[in-house]
Amino acid sequence: MNELIKFKFKGNRNYVHGSDIFNNITALLKEDEFTLDLSIRKVSTSYCVLKQQAEDGDVVTSIIKTNSGQYVLVNGNESVTERYEFDEENLVANASIDNTLISMDSNTHFTLIENVIALTKKLNYSLEPEVDGKWLFGQLKLTAQFPKEFGKIEIQSTRRLPKRFSENEILVDGVNYGKIIFIVGKP
Numbered sequence: 001m002n003e004l005i006k007f008k009f010k011g012n013r014n015y016v017h018g019s020d021i022f023n024n025i026t027a028l029l030k031e032d033e034f035t036l037d038l039s040i041r042k043v044s045t046s047y048c049v050l051k052q053q054a055e056d057g058d059v060v061t062s063i064i065k066t067n068s069g070q071y072v073l074v075n076g077n078e079s080v081t082e083r084y085e086f087d088e089e090n091l092v093a094n095a096s097i098d099n100t101l102i103s104m105d106s107n108t109h110f111t112l113i114e115n116v117i118a119l120t121k122k123l124n125y126s127l128e129p130e131v132d133g134k135w136l137f138g139q140l141k142l143t144a145q146f147p148k149e150f151g152k153i154e155i156q157s158t159r160r161l162p163k164r165f166s167e168n169e170i171l172v173d174g175v176n177y178g179k180i181i182f183i184v185g186k187p
Contacts, residue, residue, distance in 0.1 A: 001028075001050055001051060001052055001071065002049055002050070002051055003028050003049065003050040004047060004048075004049050004076060005024045005025075005028075005047060005048050005049070005050060005073075006047050006078075007020055007021075007024070007044075007047060007048065007080050008020070008080060008082040008083050008084050009080055009082070009083035009084075010083070010084065010086045011083070011084075011085065011086035011087075011088065013187070014045065014187070015043045015044065015045055015187045016043070016044045016045065016046075016048070016061075016080065017117075017137075018038075018040055018113075018117060018136075018137035018138075018140075019111065019113045019114045019117050019137075021038065021040065021048075021061075021062055021073065022035065022038055022113045022140065023111055023113060025038070025050060025064055025071070025073070028050060029066060030068075032067075032068075033066045033067060033068050033069075034066060034067055034142070034145040034146075035064055035065075035066055035140070035142060036065050036066055036067055036141070036142050036143075037063075037064070037065040037139070037140070037141050037142070038062060038063075038064050038065075038139065038140045039062060039063045039064075039138070039139045040061065040062050040136075040137065040138055040139065041060055041061060041062060041063060042059065042060070042061045043061070043136075043185075043187045044061040044073075044075055045079055045080055046075045046076050046077070046078060046079050046080060047076040047077075047078045047079075047080065048061060048062075048073045048074060048075055048076050049073070049074050049075075049076050050064075050071055050072075050073055051071065051072050051073075051074060052069075052070075052071060052072075053070075053072060054072045054074055058072070058074040058075070059074055059075040060072050060073070060074050061073050061074065061075055088118050088121075090107075091107050091109075091110050091114065091115065091118045092104065092107075092118050092119060092122045094107075095119055095122060097122075097123060097126050100123075100127065100156060100157040100158075101123075101154060101155070101156045101157070102119050102120075102122060102123040102126070102154070102155045103119075103152065103153065103154040103155070104119065104152070104153060105151060105152055105153075106150050106151055106152070106153050108150075112146050112147070112150050112153075112172065113140075113146070115150075115153050116153065116155065116170055116180055117137050117180070119153060119155045120137070120155050120166075120168050120180050120182055121135050121137075121182070123155055123157060123166075123168070124157075124166050124182050127157060127160070127166075128160075128162065128163055130163070131163045131164075131184045132163065132184065133184045133185050133186040134184065134185065134186065134187060135166075135182050135183075135184060136182060136183055136184070136185045136187060137180065137181075137182055138181045138182055138183040138185075139179075139180070139181040140178070140179075140180050140181075141178045141179045141180075141181070142177055142178040143176065143177060143178045144175075144177055144178070146172070146177060147172060147173070147175075150172050150173060151172075151173050152172070152173055152174070153170075153171070153172055154169075154170075154171040154172075155168050155169070155170060155171075155180070156168060156169040156171065158179075163184060164183065164184050165181070165182070165183055165184070166181065166182045167179055167180075167181050168180050168181070168182070
């Protein structure tokens with residue numbers, strides 16, 4: 001597989017967003033294949049190529065492990081030049097936070113991964129608003145494929161390194177789908 005993915009910047013970001021990586025990769029996978037582990041290794045500002053394995057000189061931005069194998073996402077030669085609107089504040093407007101748990105009925109105008117990432121970001125900034133950099137999506141470890149339809153989403157913070165790292169459980173309609181990890185970095 002050597003698939004070029006032409007990303008657009010999400011909202012006011014100047015880097016390729018993790019939800020766009022996840023959504024584009026899962027769209028390319030076979031029907032019986034799904035992402036078990038998406039690890040973002042480097043922020044990208046270019047179109048990327050999804051490959052079976054990296055070659056000499058490739059800049060690997062993400063590693064994708066599926067239930068049937070592994071892929072890498074590497075930087076391409078063209079920079080991202082387009083963007084699309086993304087109203088993250090609207091997405092999480094109805095979220096409620098109770099200590100280390102954030103929950104809301106899903107905003108179905110957005111994909112499940114967009115809901116999950118936005119909620120986790122909001123929870124992290126609620127728990128630790130002052131960090132040296134930004135809270136960034138770093139890894140997704142799924143135990144099951146995300147459902148196509150979804151209602152209530154809950155993100156529970158389970159492990160933290162203050163102002164550096166957070167590990168969070170993902171519950172959708174009461175079912176645990178795995179973990180999302182955020183790190184503090186500078187995009």
